[in-house]
Amino acid sequence: xxxxxxxxxxxxxxxxxxxxxxxxxxxxxxxxxxxxxxxxxxxxxxxxxxxxxxxxxxxxxxxxxxxxxxxxxxxxxxxxxxxxxxxxxxxxxxxxxxxxxxxxxxxxxxxxxxxxxxxxxxxxxxxxxxxxxxxxxxxxxxxxxxxxxxxxxxxxxxxxxxxxxxxxxxxxxxxxxxxxxxxxxxxxxxxxxxxxxxxxxxxxxxxxxxxxxxxxxxxxxxxxxxxxxxxxxxxxxxxxxxxxxxxxxxxxxxxxxxxxxxxxxxxxxxxxxxxxxxxxxxxxxxxxxxxxxxxxxxxxxxxxxxxxxxxxxxxxxxxxxxxxxxxxxxxxxxxxxxxxxxxxxxxxxxxxxxxxxxxxxxxxxxxxxxxxxxxxxxxxxxxxxxxxxxxxxxxxxxxxxxxxxxxxxxxxxxxxxxxxxxxxxxxxxxxxxxxxxxxxxxxxxxxxxxxxxxxxxxxxx
Amino acid sequence: xxxxxxxxxxxxxxxxxxxxxxxxxxxxxxxxxxxxxxxxxxxxxxxxxxxxxxxxxxxxxxxxxxxxxxxxxxxxxxxxxxxxxxxxxxxxxxxxxxxxxxxxxxxxxxxxxxxxxxxxxxxxxxxxxxxxxxxxxxxxxxxxxxxxxxxxxxxxxxxxxxxxxxxxxxxxxxxxxxxxxxxxxxxxxxxxxxxxxxxxxxxxxxxxxxxxxxxxxxxxxxxxxxxxxxxxxxxxxxxxxxxxxxxxxxxxxxxxxxxxxxxxxxxxxxxxxxxxxxxxxxxxxxxxxxxxxxxxxxxxxxxxxxxxxxxxxxxxxxxxxxxxxxxxxxxxxxxxxxxxxxxxxxxxxxxxxxxxxxxxxxxxxxxxxxxxxxxxxxxxxxxxxxxxxxxxxxxxxxxxxxxxxxxxxxxxxxxxxxxxxxxxxxxxxxxxxxxxxxxxxxxxxxxx
Numbered sequence: 070x071x072x073x074x075x076x077x078x079x080x081x082x083x084x085x086x087x088x089x090x091x092x093x094x095x096x097x098x099x100x101x102x103x104x105x106x107x108x109x110x111x112x113x114x115x116x117x118x119x120x121x122x123x124x125x126x127x128x129x130x131x132x133x134x135x136x137x138x139x140x141x142x143x144x145x146x147x148x149x150x151x152x153x154x155x156x157x158x159x160x161x162x163x164x165x166x167x168x169x170x171x172x173x174x175x176x177x178x179x180x181x182x183x184x185x186x187x188x189x190x191x192x193x194x195x196x197x198x199x200x201x202x203x204x205x206x207x208x209x210x211x212x213x214x215x216x217x218x219x220x221x222x223x224x225x226x227x228x229x230x231x232x233x234x235x236x237x238x239x240x241x242x243x244x245x246x247x248x249x250x251x252x253x254x255x256x257x258x259x260x261x262x263x264x265x266x267x268x269x270x271x272x273x274x275x276x277x278x279x280x281x282x283x284x285x286x287x288x289x290x291x292x293x294x295x296x297x298x299x300x301x302x303x304x305x306x307x308x309x310x311x312x313x314x315x316x317x318x319x320x321x322x323x324x325x326x327x328x329x330x331x332x333x334x335x336x337x338x339x340x341x342x343x344x345x346x347x348x349x350x351x352x353x354x355x356x357x358x359x360x361x362x363x364x365x366x367x368x369x370x371x372x373x374x375x376x377x378x379x380x381x382x383x384x385x386x387x388x389x390x391x392x393x394x395x396x397x398x399x400x401x402x403x404x405x406x407x408x409x410x411x412x413x414x415x416x417x418x419x420x421x422x423x424x425x426x427x428x429x430x431x432x433x434x435x436x437x438x439x440x441x442x443x444x445x446x447x448x449x450x451x452x453x454x455x456x457x458x459x460x461x462x463x464x465x466x467x468x469x470x471x472x473x474x475x476x477x478x479x480x481x482x483x484x485x486x487x488x489x490x491x492x493x494x495x496x497x498x499x500x501x502x503x504x505x506x507x508x509x510x511x512x513x514x515x516x517x518x519x520x521x522x523x524x525x526x527x528x529x530x
Numbered sequence: 531x532x533x534x535x536x537x538x539x540x541x542x543x544x545x546x547x548x549x550x551x552x553x554x555x556x557x558x559x560x561x562x563x564x565x566x567x568x569x570x571x572x573x574x575x576x577x578x579x580x581x582x583x584x585x586x587x588x589x590x591x592x593x594x595x596x597x598x599x600x601x602x603x604x605x606x607x608x609x610x611x612x613x614x615x616x617x618x619x620x621x622x623x624x625x626x627x628x629x630x631x632x633x634x635x636x637x638x639x640x641x642x643x644x645x646x647x648x649x650x651x652x653x654x655x656x657x658x659x660x661x662x663x664x665x666x667x668x669x670x671x672x673x674x675x676x677x678x679x680x681x682x683x684x685x686x687x688x689x690x691x692x693x694x695x696x697x698x699x700x701x702x703x704x705x706x707x708x709x710x711x712x713x714x715x716x717x718x719x720x721x722x723x724x725x726x727x728x729x730x731x732x733x734x735x736x737x738x739x740x741x742x743x744x745x746x747x748x749x750x751x752x753x754x755x756x757x758x759x760x761x762x763x764x765x766x767x768x769x770x771x772x773x774x775x776x777x778x779x780x781x782x783x784x785x786x787x788x789x790x791x792x793x794x795x796x797x798x799x800x801x802x803x804x805x806x807x808x809x810x811x812x813x814x815x816x817x818x819x820x821x822x823x824x825x826x827x828x829x830x831x832x833x834x835x836x837x838x839x840x841x842x843x844x845x846x847x848x849x850x851x852x853x854x855x856x857x858x859x860x861x862x863x864x865x866x867x868x869x870x871x872x873x874x875x876x877x878x879x880x881x882x883x884x885x886x887x888x889x890x891x892x893x894x895x896x897x898x899x900x901x902x903x904x905x906x907x908x909x910x911x912x913x914x915x916x917x918x919x920x921x922x923x924x925x926x927x928x929x930x931x932x933x934x935x936x937x938x939x940x941x942x943x944x945x946x947x948x949x950x951x952x953x954x955x956x957x958x959x960x961x962x963x964x965x966x967x968x969x970x971x972x973x974x975x976x977x978x
Contacts, residue, residue: 105618109784113622115615116594118864119608120581133573139580139598149577156574156649191618210785246785246909253785253909293914295754295935295976326567328673328708330715408573443904445916449673449708449717452932454916456904476905476914476935524751526914526935526976 071223071233072097072141073123075167078225081125082164084150086227089159090127090134092386093227095150096363097123097141098405101183104216107194115187122405125150128387129157137406164227171232173360173367173398174351178237178265182217185266190215193241193269197277201245204281207288209253210246213277224365232365238263238356238510240499243277247284254290254473256283257442257458261499261510264354283440283459286471293460293475293527299435300477300523301428301463305496306440308513311346312416312500313446313453314481319348319373319381320399320411320504321388323448330451330482331379339379340485343421346374348383350398350414356499357415357512364400364409371397373416374485385411403507410505415512421491425517428490430466436475436525437461437468451481476526484520492517533558533580534695536600537687540584543609544689549586549616551627551689552609553822556582556600557863559682562649566656566675576649583863586612587626591619594866628844628854631692633818634825638811640697641726644681652677655703655732662736663707663720668747669740670715671708678702679727684817692823700814701727702958707739710747716918716930718742719764723814723956742897746918749930752977758893758948759936759973760886760922763965764957765896766876771960773940774806774871776908777831778857779846781869788911788941792837798944800835802968803877808856813873815962821860821867829855843869875964879950886951886969888925894975895920895927896936911940917975934977946971 073081078095085093098121105115123146126135134156136149194213201211220236240261247254258279262268302310315331323329331339350368352358361367364386371381384392385400388411400409429437442458457475461468497514537554544552558580565572583596586609593615595608660675679702685695704721720738722730761769781787789797808826810816820826822844830838842850843858846869859870887895896919906913914937921928951967959965 105615111620111622113619114594114866115618116596116866117611117615118595119597119599121598122579130570131567132571134571135573135575135577137575137577137579139578152576187615187618212784248785253788253907255907255909295937295974297978326673327671330713406577406579408575441904443901445900445904447717447900450715450932452900452916452918454901454905454935456901456914458904474907474912474914474937476901476916476937478916478933478935480933524933524935524977526916526937 072099072221073223075231077143077146079164079167081146081150082225082227084147085125085127085154086162086164087154088157089162090129090157092128093164094126095123095225096405097223098220100218100220102218105190107198107213109210110198112191112194124405125153126408127153127157133408135408165229167225167231168229169231172234175360176263176354176358180266181237182239182266183219193273197243197274200274201243201277201281204278205285207247207249207285208245208281209248211277212244214242216240222363226365230365232361234360236263236359237265239265239268241269241273241276243280245280245284247288249288252288254284254287256280256287259499261356262354263356263358287473290471290473293472293525295525295527297522298525299432299519299521301432301435301437301517301519303439304494304516305514306498307438307518308417308498308515309441309444309455309500311418311515312413312511312513313444313455314484316413316416317446318448318451318481319383321382321384321392322411324382325388325391328449334379337379338377339482340374340377340488342377343491344374344377344488345372345419346417347372347419348399348413348416352415355415355497355512356510362398362400363402364396366396366398366400368398368414383411383413385409401509403509407507412504412509413502413511415497415514417495417497417514418491418516418518420493420495420516423490423492425492425494428492428517428519429463429468432463433465435463437463438477446481453481454478474527478524478526484523487520487522488518489521490519533683533685534687534693536582537685538693540582540605540609541687541689543606544584544586544612547610547613549613550589551587552585553627553686553688554582554584555821555860555863556685557682559680561680562652562678564653564656564677566660569657571653581863582608584608584612585866586616588613588616590621590623590625591616592625593619596864624845624848626844627688627690628822628824630854631690631823632825633694634809634827636809636816636818639816640681640699643728644699644726647727652727655727655730658732659703659705659736662733663705663740666737666740666744668709668744669707670711673706673708675705676703686819686823688823694819696818699725701730703730703732703735705736705739707743709743714748716743716746716749721958723958745920746930749918749932751933752921752931752975754976756972756974758890759970760890760895761968761970762895762897763955763967764959765899766968767957767959767963767965768899768902770804770874770876770963770965772902772906774874774961777840778869779840779842779850782840783846783849786909788909789837793839795837796835797837798832798835799947801879801950802832802944802947804832805830805875806841806871807875808872810873810875812956813962814956815872820856821858824854824856824858826856826872841869841871843867871961873962873964876950876954876966878952878954878966880952881949882952883967886949886967887922887927889949890922890969891925893922895922913937913940934975937974937976943970
């Protein structure tokens, strides 16, 4: 199914360039979503949504003018193109003939979620609730969420660019509260991907079981230690470390405004030679993957750190043009209501030679941060903070008591240099990344990683 | 077709599709966003949108559907989808439309002066913000100066005969400035908000961004300590927003709030007085009715150190045997109503920031926190968040500090409040909060 006829797209671009501009683009989108949740033992908030709309932008020098509109009717598209064109003061330009639409990597969807009967989705939530409550008598509350989305996008550029993408995502999440006497702790887990219902066919209740295990474990937690300690970060969601401490600082918009500690450091040794990291929007069925990005550039794997050397920034078309390089396929937008900006897709450290046991065994006293509740960075300074959602003490090379309330603070460049071991157990988890008021799905991942020292802010002492 | 008419028609469609009751929330708005960099427009948008969300009840169950197609056919499709979705939900005897419907007497939400501002003047305003920030000596970069506004209308109709609408305008501007270089670079944010651009002071916004960054240049990691802490208005607002979310009756009833058993009890030092006010004429979230048609009002939350009550929508109110407080909140037409804060208002005290610093003696003044959402346990209230600020020595600001966390638990923190500052201001942190700086007697700082 096409959203906008290429002939109409051509006229919209022509209209957008009526008063000049270096580049015009039409981005059309249709999205359908469905979700429901279970809380307090009850299935609730079933909801579906359907939106169609388009964004027209005109780039003129270093300025971008854009407008968006709900609906894809011809009059809507021409009106928004006309209104955007008025911001430019120059002579009309003619767009290049549109090429045949290309699409990037296809992510195979075996069972489109919309073809699965809705009642099965409600039953899945009930099964998860049951699994969580079976984990222990101290489980007090479970909240399970299910969401699916189907986005179709089409992109037409005045440089002749034409591309389409069809994106299906599915996600199951669980948050479990455990209670003992006056003490209350929570545990969470998720499973998601650029995938269909098949992702949830094999033991989906595990997500609830895992969240329950985390909540129950936390009931025995002692206050987190404070001070500078060696830290082993777990695989999967532990990759938030790379995402925050490094990834945001590699996005070319921050680089070009000198608003990143990584600006001017391409080719520099920023970590030990055994450290390699990628951003890979083409990874099969991963949460942050697309076929093409939101400017029509096919997604692919970009090596951002190779053998400890900084090798690439992450680009969209605009910033790539400015630096005279090719886009790395990182021009992403939340929806047709936003401009594309350089964003990570799936960002992860390459697997190393060590085992998690090796990494932990080498620590006399430290912290094992299995998973994070989230994180935040100021790219300009590189200062970051992560909340540890599941953590343990490491004493004499062994994992001992669970700890609660640990927060890691540090600086991206220092943290990279502090990496002294990487294991082989790479895993990618599902995150949501917010930047400039836009939220996009982002895959975060890594194998187990050890840092010589990081500041742990705990609640003890 | 008027917006109210569209909402009415959607309700009729839902009832025709078999809903026992229904409501529909329709929105229409235009918005502008202007980002300038280095004296030039970096991006400028002028956009419009409209959409509708329909909530259909099937007895004690409810379902929701939203979309952007407001044609007869589109609305009928959504109404059917909402009615079908309701079949999936489990019964909840407390579900339903509110008994109390109506509108509060609220004026001045839409500024008549808003329309006088051309796009060119708004670009000028954004450029003035940037210039003001760059003008301060020591500022090395202004990463962003942004002006943004919206004017729109909202309409709500339901199957009990309620139909109402209102229009609202809002304008914001902010800037992010850098000071220092290399490893010493620090950032600062300046913000301003109002009903129309004339309420924004570009010089003050730019200067605030610059001053906040300059104050932090040369920051170092402090040693760990326990000491008095002054939270500036931005930081206090973030904490207040978190506390507000835990006063939602929904969080309380689902066992997710540390305030669950504390109604009527002492929860804070009497210096801290907090209300949720959906009718404050200056509040960004002010409206005559809430997300399901109950009139908004002012709800005192903490007075004389006691927790006076929680925030309810009609469903949580029925479950608790109370009345709605007008706190059914809608993020947009894309989400069904749920309990939420409107504008949180902290009553100001009589000391200004300098007065609080003097009272603190030796301690810390925090000007930024990070990681609040991952760093606070909403049930137990324990928290550990990243922080940036200045040391306080002999009652005055001293060396800047970074790479540290402040930790504690919210219950102890509320009880340890010693003073609340004067000069309340609206800030866009923690939701919509009218905030003042707060002095807390003791908190745990961890650094080196």
